[in-house]
Structures are given as structure tokens and as C-alpha cells.
Amino acid sequence: MSLRVAIIGSGPAGVYTAEALVKQAPGTVEVDVLERLPTPYGLVRYGVAPDHTSIKSIAGYLRRVLELPGVRFLGGVEFGRDVTVEDLRACYDAVIYCTGAMVDRRMGIPGEDLPGSVAATDFVNWYCGHPDMPADRFVLDSPEVAVIGVGNVAVDVVRVLAKTAEELRATDVPEEVLTRLAESQVKAIHMIGRRGPEHAKFTLKELRELGELVNADVCVRPDEAPISGDPAALSRQIRGNVEVIQAWAARTPAGRPRRLDVRFWMRPVEILGDGRVEALRLERTRLEDGRVVGTGEFETIPVGMVLRSVGYRSVPLPGVPFSEATMTVPNEAGRVREREYVAGWLKRGPTGVIGTNKSDAAETVRTLLADLDGLDPVRRADLDAVLAERGISPVTYRQWLSIEAAEADLARTLGRGERVKLPGLAAMLGALNRPE
Numbered sequence: 531m532s533l534r535v536a537i538i539g540s541g542p543a544g545v546y547t548a549e550a551l552v553k554q555a556p557g558t559v560e561v562d563v564l565e566r567l568p569t570p571y572g573l574v575r576y577g578v579a580p581d582h583t584s585i586k587s588i589a590g591y592l593r594r595v596l597e598l599p600g601v602r603f604l605g606g607v608e609f610g611r612d613v614t615v616e617d618l619r620a621c622y623d624a625v626i627y628c629t630g631a632m633v634d635r636r637m638g639i640p641g642e643d644l645p646g647s648v649a650a651t652d653f654v655n656w657y658c659g660h661p662d663m664p665a666d667r668f669v670l671d672s673p674e675v676a677v678i679g680v681g682n683v684a685v686d687v688v689r690v691l692a693k694t695a696e697e698l699r700a701t702d703v704p705e706e707v708l709t710r711l712a713e714s715q716v717k718a719i720h721m722i723g724r725r726g727p728e729h730a731k732f733t734l735k736e737l738r739e740l741g742e743l744v745n746a747d748v749c750v751r752p753d754e755a756p757i758s759g760d761p762a763a764l765s766r767q768i769r770g771n772v773e774v775i776q777a778w779a780a781r782t783p784a785g786r787p788r789r790l791d792v793r794f795w796m797r798p799v800e801i802l803g804d805g806r807v808e809a810l811r812l813e814r815t816r817l818e819d820g821r822v823v824g825t826g827e828f829e830t831i832p833v834g835m836v837l838r839s840v841g842y843r844s845v846p847l848p849g850v851p852f853s854e855a856t857m858t859v860p861n862e863a864g865r866v867r868e869r870e871y872v873a874g875w876l877k878r879g880p881t882g883v884i885g886t887n888k889s890d891a892a893e894t895v896r897t898l899l900a901d902l903d904g905l906d907p908v909r910r911a912d913l914d915a916v917l918a919e920r921g922i923s924p925v926t927y928r929q930w931l932s933i934e935a936a937e938a939d940l941a942r943t944l945g946r947g948e949r950v951k952l953p954g955l956a957a958m959l960g961a962l963n964r965p966e
């Protein structure tokens with residue numbers, strides 16, 4: 531009798547886990563991938579920047595996994611709302627949680643809740659057309675915007691703000707988002723790092739791309755570019771970042787329509803405004819025993835929007851152990867407790883690129899197969915029957931392909947690229963049963 535496994539979440543971690551199960555236990559495993567959205571691929575679809583089409587094409591690889599014999603996609607089924615731990619333990623021999631890190635981290639400074647102070651998670655969801663985020667959520671009516679953080683998500687956000695709508699026209703951003711980007715009043719973007727160029731988290735390829743923007747001048751203050759210590763002691767990646775930043779510090783702006791100021795050694799201390807964001811107060815920093823401390827030297831920039839891109843965090847799943855300290859599910863090589871496992875960002879925190887989830891998933895599956903080797907199947911119930919009893923009809927893989935086809939139709943109608951995201955959940959559900 532084959533092993534039946536439920537995977538919760540169809541992002542890279544969930545799909546790589548399905549692949550690892552099929553590869554490591556060929557012909558003896560059936561996998562159901564449960565996903566709260568009607569669409570698979572998690573952040574590959576709703577995180578990776580729309581203009582990074584080559585990275586988005588990883589979806590083509592993930593697609594082939596969902597098409598493997600023995601693997602089923604069940605969209606529109608939310609763990610904690612539609613099914614519980616107890617349901618799944620009754621229906622499967624093992625459950626693997628792969629729900630990622632869906633919410634933003636906060637900065638903990640005064641003014642953070644003012645209108646105009648926004649989590650990058652929300653902004654990313656907006657331009658990626660996530661069904662949780664209405665397309666009319668943002669109006670880019672401020673000439674100056676601050677983006678806090680110098681990681682790769684901040685780089686994505688900055689690039690989307692800096693590019694023209696025309697440059698994004700061939701991407702899959704929803705049409706209303708494209709219209710709002712076309713109406714953007716943004717002239718200056720301030721990207722704020724609380725430490726030095728050698729501490730920034732962005733990767734070299736992503737950083738270099740900012741320097742190639744045709745619509746924006748990238749500026750770095752000469753006094754913020756130097757690093758302390760010997761550059762030769764830095765890793766190749768970080769040395770590369772530092773060289774790019776120092777070259778920008780030596781550039782003369784070419785008078786492009788937008789300007790990107792990349793700042794270092796500045797931390798946000800307060801968001802100011804009467805009823806909405808009007809300015810951001812920054813304090814110059816330095817390191818003391820490896821910790822960032824303020825120097826008492828302040829600067830205020832007149833921004834109408836503050837986008838915090840200071841990292842993501844996971845949320846606890848009902849009935850599943852969770853560590854508030856690490857914001858992950860405590861595990862040993864992927865094992866949470868008997869017959870329950872975890873993979874991806876929920877397992878190790880919101881770091882690493884898409885490919886990191888592949889080896890991570892393989893580790894979890896090795897643990898699971900070793901644990902379950904020789905154990906009798908425990909399942910007594912059938913998830914399809916449980917869902918039917920609750921009036922829930924999961925979105926099938928074939929129905930998801932209908933959504934994809936409707937996106938391609940929309941792109942053709944609008945004269946845009948390969949696909950355009952449908953506006954909202956209702957439009958997606960409306961496309962489920964379109965004739966082939």
C-alpha cells in the first residue's frame with residue numbers, strides 16, 4: 531500500500547517537497563498539495579518581481595512536478611479554516627507544512643501606523659496582483675518615497691517604483707496596477723540602509739540592475755560609500771557590492787526623470803505627519819561592539835510614503851507548534867512531531883533563494899521516509915469526502931490551467947506580453963470552468 535502525504539502550501543518548498551517524495555520513494559507515494567489560493571507556486575507567482583521573467587520561469591519546472599503521476603493540486607483549501615490538523619492526520623500517513631512567511635516585520639518606531647506607511651509585503655502583493663490585495667490599494671501621488679532596508683526585496687520595490695509603466699507593460703502586472711504606475715508622481719526614491727555598504731543584504735546581480743535603470747539616476751553620497759577594514763577580507767559577493775556602490779558614489783547624475791538615493795549608516799527613528807506620512811526622521815548610525823547605535827545626528831526627508839522592506843515572518847498555524855522566538859516551526863531536520871514535518875521558509879525563516887528550498891525539502895523528505903519506514907499506514911478517512919461534506923470543491927490542477935489560459939487571453943486582448951494577472955479572486959474563480 532502506498533504512503534499518502536499531505537503538503538500544505540504550493541510555493542517552491544511545497545512543490546520541491548512533492549518532487550522529493552516522488553523521487554525518493556518512487557511508485558510508493560501519493561501526494562496531495564493543499565493551497566489556500568486557487569493558484570500554485572507561492573512567491574514565485576506573488577513575490578518574484580514581474581520584470582524578472584527568467585526567475586519567474588522556474589514556474590515551468592514546478593509545473594512539471596504538479597503534473598507527475600501521484601501528485602495532486604487542491605487549490606482554494608486553507609489549512610486552519612477548511613481543514614485542521616486532526617482532519618489531515620486522519621486522512622494521511624504524514625503532513626508536511628510549507629506555508630512560508632506571509633507577513634511583514636515591523637520597525638517599531640513612532641508613526642509606523644500612519645496612512646502612507648506601508649509594508650513591502652503589501653506593495654509586492656499589489657504589483658504582483660495577489661488576490662488578497664485590491665488593485666486600487668495604492669496611489670503613487672507623492673514625489674518622494676522612502677524604502678527602508680537594503681535587501682533584495684527592497685531592490686525589487688525600488689526598481690518597480692523607478693521604472694516607467696511602459697517598461698513594465700510586457701509583464702503580468704494587473705492592468706489597473708499598470709495604470710497607477712503610469713500615473714505615478716514619484717520623482718525621488720530614498721533607499722535606507724542602517725549599516726554600511728559591506729553589510730547590505732542585496733546580491734550583486736540585483737544591485738547592478740539598479741545601476742542600469744534608464745529612467746533613474748542612482749546616487750550614493752561619497753561620505754557614505756567607504757568601508758572600514760580591509761576590502762580584501764570581504765567575500766567576493768560583498769566586495770562586488772562595495773565596488774558597485776563606490777562606483778555610483780563617483781558618478782555624476784545624468785538628469786534622468788527619477789532619482790534613486792541609496793543611503794547608508796542611517797536608521798529610521800520616526801515617521802512624521804498630521805494624519806498621513808509627511809516626512810521621515812533618520813538618525814546617523816555607527817557600530818558599537820557589532821551593534822547599530824545612533825550618533826545623535828538627525829536628518830528629516832520630506833517623503834509622502836514609507837515602504838518598510840525589513841523582512842518577512844511566518845505566522846503560527848492552528849494546532850501546530852510554533853516558536854515566537856524564531857518565528858518558525860521548531861523541527862529536527864524537518865521533523866516537527868510524529869508524522870508531522872515542515873519545509874521552506876516556515877522551517878528555516880525567510881532567507882535564501884528559491885533553489886535553497888530544494889535541498890531543504892529533500893532533507894525533510896529523507897527524515898520523513900526514514901521515520902515512516904516499516905510503519906503501518908494510519909489513515910482512516912478520505913480528504914475528498916471530508917471536503918465534500920463541508921461543501922468545499924477544491925480547485926483542480928486543470929482548473930488552474932484555465933486561470934492561466936484566461937490570463938493569456940487577457941494579455942492578447944490588451945496587447946501586452948504573455949500573460950496579465952486577472953483582477954481579483956472573483957475574476958479568477960470566474961475563469962475556472964472556461965471551455966478549453
Ligand SMILES: Cc1cc2nc3c(=O)[nH]c(=O)nc-3n(C[C@H](O)[C@H](O)[C@H](O)COP(=O)(O)OP(=O)(O)OC[C@H]3O[C@@H](n4cnc5c(N)ncnc54)[C@H](O)[C@@H]3O)c2cc1C
Nearest residue numbers: 539541542543566572573577608609629630874875883884
Ligand atoms: C518579494 C519577494 C521576491 C522574491 N524574489 C526572489 C527571486 O527573484 N529569486 C529567488 O531565488 N528568490 C526570491 N524570493 C525568495 C523565494 O520566493 C522564497 O525562497 C520561496 O518562495 C520560499 O518558499 P516557501 O514555499 O517556503 O514559501 P512561499 O513561496 O511563500 O509559499 C507558501 C505557500 O503556502 C500557501 N499557504 C499559506 N498559508 C496557507 C494555509 N493556511 N493553507 C494552505 N496554503 C497556505 C501560500 O498561499 C503560498 O502559496 C523572493 C521572496 C520575496 C518575499
Ligand SMILES: NC(=O)c1ccc[n+]([C@@H]2O[C@H](COP(=O)([O-])OP(=O)(O)OC[C@H]3O[C@@H](n4cnc5c(N)ncnc54)[C@H](OP(=O)(O)O)[C@@H]3O)[C@@H](O)[C@H]2O)c1
Nearest residue numbers: 637679680681682683684724731839840841842880881882
Ligand atoms: N532576486 C532575488 O534573488 C531575490 C529577490 C527578493 C528576495 N530574495 C530573497 O528573499 C529573502 C528575503 O529578502 P528581504 O529583502 O525581505 O530580507 P533581508 O535580505 O533579510 O533584508 C532585510 C533588510 O532590512 C533591514 N532591516 C531589518 N530590520 C530593520 C529595521 N528595524 N530598520 C531598518 N532596517 C532594517 C536589514 O538590515 P540589517 O542587515 O542591518 O538587519 C536588511 O537590509 C532574502 O534571502 C532575499 O535574498 C531574493
